[in-house]
Amino acid sequence: xxxxxxxxxxxxxxxxxxxxxxxxxxxxxxxxxxxVTEIDATKLEFKQPGCIGCQKCQASEKFECxxxxxxxxxxxxIPQYDAVVMATPLYWWSFSAQLKIFIDRMYxxxxxxxxxxxxxxxxxxxxxxxxxxxxxxxxxxxxxxRQWKNPADILGCRFLSCLFPLVPPExxxxxxxxxxxxxxxxxxxxxxxxxx
Numbered sequence: 745x746x747x748x749x750x751x752x753x754x755x756x757x758x759x760x761x762x763x764x765x766x767x768x769x770x771x772x773x774x775x776x777x778x779x780v781t782e783i784d785a786t787k788l789e790f791k792q793p794g795c796i797g798c799q800k801c802q803a804s805e806k807f808e809c810x811x812x813x814x815x816x817x818x819x820x821x822i823p824q825y826d827a828v829v830m831a832t833p834l835y836w837w838s839f840s841a842q843l844k845i846f847i848d849r850m851y852x853x854x855x856x857x858x859x860x861x862x863x864x865x866x867x868x869x870x871x872x873x874x875x876x877x878x879x880x881x882x883x884x885x886x887x888x889x890r891q892w893k894n895p896a897d898i899l900g901c902r903f904l905s906c907l908f909p910l911v912p913p914e915x916x917x918x919x920x921x922x923x924x925x926x927x928x929x930x931x932x933x934x935x936x937x938x939x940x
Contacts, residue, residue, distance in 0.1 A: 747778040749935050750825040751874075754832035754843025756786050761911050764874045764919030766831040769874060769906065774933025781825070786842040789814040793833040794848035801852035802902045807865040809852040820848045823865035827872055827904075827935050830892060834877035853897060864899045869937040871896040872904040874931065876911045885931055902938055906931035 751770055755762040765773045791813040800810035807823060809816035822828055830837045830847070839847060839869045854864035877885045885907045896903040906927065911918055918924060 747773075747827065747936055747938070748781070748825045749773055749778050749827040749829065750781045750783060750822065750855070751829045752843065752846060753782060753784045753786065754830060754840040754846070756840060756842055757833070759915045760833065761915055762831055762833045763916045764915065765876065765906075765908060765924060766807060766829075766874055768866065768919065768925055768928035769829075769932035770933070773936045774847060774932075775794070776933050776936035778936040783818060785815075785846040786840075788818055788846070790816075790845060792913040794845045795851050802855060807853050807855075809849045811849075815846060815849055816852070819846065819852060822850065822853060823869075823871070827870035827938055828866070829872040829874055829935065831874045832876075832888075834875055834879070834885055834888055836889065837884065839888065851891040862900075867900040870902040870904060870935065871899075871936075872906075872931075874906045874908075874928075878911055878913060879909065881907055881909045885889050904931070904934055904938060 751766055753763060753766065773851060774780050792811055798810060801808065808820040830843060832843050853866055854862055856862055871892060873889055875885055875888055889905050893903045
């Protein structure tokens with residue numbers, strides 16, 4: 745059975761650099777035998793922008809958001825994948841706002857006790873990050889990476905990342921650079937081999 749990978753697209757730029765390098769990584773994962781799905785978080789409809797802290801997901805045994813909108817329904821499908829990749833440009837040292845709405849709702853995929861013990865539908869899976877930024881890795885992309893690695897560690901997940909610093913703002917030429925292409929392809933192959 746092939747490794748199932750989902751890429752959650754967080755870039756609002758349809759022809760931007762993040763989507764371009766993610767497409768290369770997805771193609772490499774497919775070539776390596778994985779089943780790859782893409783979810784465009786920027787197009788999902790929502791009743792509330794993110795988690796509202798109602799705690800109904802914690803009171804339920806189901807791993808799902810109680811807000812019955814498209815974001816909540818889509819988040820509930822995430823445990824069926826072996827690897828979950830967040831693809832985002834760096835915006836103000838963090839995820840894009842469109843992707844953050846999706847990530848906040850992922851709270852519903854874990855149950856937390858009063859003593860902060862965690863039971864998660866994501867445990868044992870791979871959480872991964874593909875991110876682009878106009879600036880450096882230090883004090884920039886590494887801050888975003890930490891925001892995804894820390895939950896991976898707490899939930900008992902493997903973590904992979906592929907960071908692209910110093911990306912020019914204009915879309916197009918960046919994803920044609922041979923080193924960029926190989927780095928994205930290597931990431932796709934690593935995802936394909938990260939089966940549980």
